[in-house]
Amino acid sequence: xxxxxxxxxxxxxxxxxxxxxxxxxxxxxxxxxxxxxxxxxxxxxxxxxxxxxxxxxxxxxxxxxxxxxxxxxxxxxxxxxxxxxxxxxxxxxxxxxxxxxxxxxxxxxxxxxxxxxxxxxxxxxxxxxxxxxxxxxxxxxxxxxxxxxxxxxxxxxxxxxxxxxxxxxxxxxxxxxxxxxxxxxxxxxxxxxxxxxxxxxxxxxxxxxxxxxxxxxxxxxxxxxxxxxxxxxxxxxxxxxxxxxxxxxxxxxxxxxxxxxxxxxxxxxxxxxxxxxxxxxxxxxxxxxxxxxxxxxxxxxx
Amino acid sequence: xxxxxxxxxxxxxxxxxxxxxxxxxxxxxxxxxxxxxxxxxxxxxxxxxxxxxxxxxxxxxxxxxxxxxxxxxxxxxxxxxxxxxxxxxxxxxxxxxxxxxxxxxxxxxxxxxxxxxxxxxxxxxxxxxxxxxxxxxxxxxxxxxxxxxxxxxxxxxxxxxxxxxxxxxxxxxxxxxxxxxxxxxxxxxxxxxxxxxxxxxxxxxxxxxxxxxxxxxxxxxxxxxxxxxxxxxxxxxxxxxxxxxxxxxxxxxxxxxxxxxxxxxxxxxxxxxxxxxxxxxxxxxxxxxxxxxxxxxxxxxxxxx
Numbered sequence: 001x002x003x004x005x006x007x008x009x010x011x012x013x014x015x016x017x018x019x020x021x022x023x024x025x026x027x028x029x030x031x032x033x034x035x036x037x038x039x040x041x042x043x044x045x046x047x048x049x050x051x052x053x054x055x056x057x058x059x060x061x062x063x064x065x066x067x068x069x070x071x072x073x074x075x076x077x078x079x080x081x082x083x084x085x086x087x088x089x090x091x092x093x094x095x096x097x098x099x100x101x102x103x104x105x106x107x108x109x110x111x112x113x114x115x116x117x118x119x120x121x122x123x124x125x126x127x128x129x130x131x132x133x134x135x136x137x138x139x140x141x142x143x144x145x146x147x148x149x150x151x152x153x154x155x156x157x158x159x160x161x162x163x164x165x166x167x168x169x170x171x172x173x174x175x176x177x178x179x180x181x182x183x184x185x186x187x188x189x190x191x192x193x194x195x196x197x198x199x200x201x202x203x204x205x206x207x208x209x210x211x212x213x214x215x216x217x218x219x220x221x222x223x224x225x226x227x228x229x230x231x232x233x234x235x236x237x238x239x240x241x242x243x244x245x246x247x248x249x250x251x252x253x254x255x256x257x258x259x260x261x262x263x264x265x266x267x268x269x270x271x272x273x274x275x276x277x278x279x280x281x282x283x284x285x286x287x288x289x290x291x292x293x294x295x296x297x298x299x300x301x302x
Numbered sequence: 303x304x305x306x307x308x309x310x311x312x313x314x315x316x317x318x319x320x321x322x323x324x325x326x327x328x329x330x331x332x333x334x335x336x337x338x339x340x341x342x343x344x345x346x347x348x349x350x351x352x353x354x355x356x357x358x359x360x361x362x363x364x365x366x367x368x369x370x371x372x373x374x375x376x377x378x379x380x381x382x383x384x385x386x387x388x389x390x391x392x393x394x395x396x397x398x399x400x401x402x403x404x405x406x407x408x409x410x411x412x413x414x415x416x417x418x419x420x421x422x423x424x425x426x427x428x429x430x431x432x433x434x435x436x437x438x439x440x441x442x443x444x445x446x447x448x449x450x451x452x453x454x455x456x457x458x459x460x461x462x463x464x465x466x467x468x469x470x471x472x473x474x475x476x477x478x479x480x481x482x483x484x485x486x487x488x489x490x491x492x493x494x495x496x497x498x499x500x501x502x503x504x505x506x507x508x509x510x511x512x513x514x515x516x517x518x519x520x521x522x523x524x525x526x527x528x529x530x531x532x533x534x535x536x537x538x539x540x541x542x543x544x545x546x547x548x549x550x551x552x553x554x555x556x557x558x559x560x561x562x563x564x565x566x567x568x569x570x571x572x573x574x575x576x577x578x579x580x581x582x583x584x585x586x587x588x589x590x591x592x593x594x595x596x597x598x599x600x601x602x603x604x605x606x607x
Binding site: 138141142144145146147149150151153154155157158159230234237238241242243244254257261264265268271272275278279282283286287290 | 313316317320321324328329331438439441442443444445446447450451453454458538545546548549552560563564567568570575578579582583586587590
């Protein structure tokens with residue numbers, strides 16, 4: 001996806017994308033995409049969690065005597081640095097490992113913030129309808145009209161780049177899909193019998209929204225969260241690449257690509273490695289999300 | 303239809319107003335815009351001077367009203383870095399972004415539509431799986447990274463294209479390839495899904511049973527309905543391409559709006575950043591409004607609703 005913001009129509013298209021009749025092997029293929037995507041994702045999460053155990057160097061430790069050491073597949077490499085070192089002599093493998101922490105950490109926390117904002121707004125809009133819905137739909141349209149990369153860059157530049165700012169700014173910008181999905185999901189079920197029954201027993205609006213409606217939206221929201229996480233990881237890497245995201249010397253893959261850019265003519269592997277990791281991670285998250293979507297989609301239909 | 307038109311335009315106007323107030327208030331994100339402009343090295347006197355020069359000492363609503371009023375007359379303020387009107391600077395840089403955005407959009411559509419249709423004809427066939435592979439990889443590859451890799455391969459190793467700048471048209475080849483690849487997945491997946499839906503409709507079966515050939519049925523009956531949902535997504539994608547080219551412009555050193563915005567941010571030239579955000583948002587609002595109107599014109603069911 002990674003269209004940085006997916007439009008409303010594309011979301012509705014996602015739900016219609018599941019063709020009604022599918023041969024058996026396709027279903028197996030879907031499960032495979034969950035297994036492969038989930039497997040890679042799990043592996044990367046483990047690597048990120050166990051980063052201090054796996055890496056033999058401090059990712060920010062500079063060693064100017066050992067600059068531009070080559071990775072193992074090239075001639076004249078230093079066995080102490082399996083994937084070589086960068087322009088400041090920092091161990092590249094350690095930086096790549098710690099980079100997984102940044103990508104996954106930011107991806108996860110931003111999605112958490114965005115899901116909280118978006119889902120609350122969507123629930124309110126769908127449940128109360130009328131003027132509340134008009135106002136919140138207006139908020140969604142306004143948010144979609146903003147050029148997200150530019151606004152995020154400006155906000156981070158003006159607020160000063162720290163991880164907290166980055167997560168807050170991105171969280172405040174990517175809640176739209178959660179709101180859209182939660183709103184339409186709530187609209188679809190708000191007149192059902194059990195909602196009215198709950199109302200008749202004297203349940204409060206808040207209780208109905210949280211206990212009766214939210215559980216029904218759970219699977220859709222999880223799918224959106226997965227797909228949005230891929231989005232956020234790419235967004236963070238782009239911001240860091242432009243020098244307005246994660247600050248040096250913190251090892252972010254986007255930042256590493258920016259740092260390797262100066263030596264692109266001679267040492268293309270310096271940008272190939274972090275970029276490859278980004279592709280792998282985003283691909284894994286997307287595969288997992290797509291698989292989940294198809295799986296939950298079919299379950300809903302049955 | 304008139305009621306629909308008026309209501310849609312009113313919403314567009316309100317959104318434009320909301321967007322303008324957001325880009326205006328961006329200046330206050332740092333706390334005090336005067337200090338942001340004066341820079342970290344500036345003294346309190348510098349900041350005070352900037353405050354008076356730019357009118358930051360007035361009440362905020364007065365500033366906003368003034369800004370909007372001036373913007374309506376095409377005056378977006380003065381860039382402190384260039385000491386030139388912001389609108390003039392933006393006017394100089396906008397052609398590059400427009401060429402890049404529209405060319406990438408055209409390429410993306412030219413590939414996405416046929417591929418999406420062909421993939422829909424035989425779901426899970428060989429072509430469908432190739433299309434899926436293209437879409438999945440297109441969604442996972444960071445565009446700035448793909449740009450750098452292509453520069454290394456085609457610019458440095460093979461020496462086929464210039465590695466930066468847009469002095470000639472060949473400087474646009476790689477950026478257009480990267481940007482269109484970025485817009486491709488969403489368009490193609492939607493085209494495919496929409497075509498699959500339409501092909502199961504009764505009127506397609508009727509057309510087939512009349513003895514019409516598959517190409518006729520697809521081109522004359524199915525396609526017309528299948529492109530309907532594509533209109534709004536295409537508008538959104540074009541808007542994203544125009545505003546999302548910021549990373550690509552900086553990778554390929556193209557002097558467009560995105561690069562201008564980025565450089566202006568780095569030298570805290572706020573008026574330029576605000577102007578660009580406003581312009582890009584307004585273009586987006588216009589594009590999506592236009593798409594809704596086109597949809598209403600194509601599909602009577604929408605305007606009745």
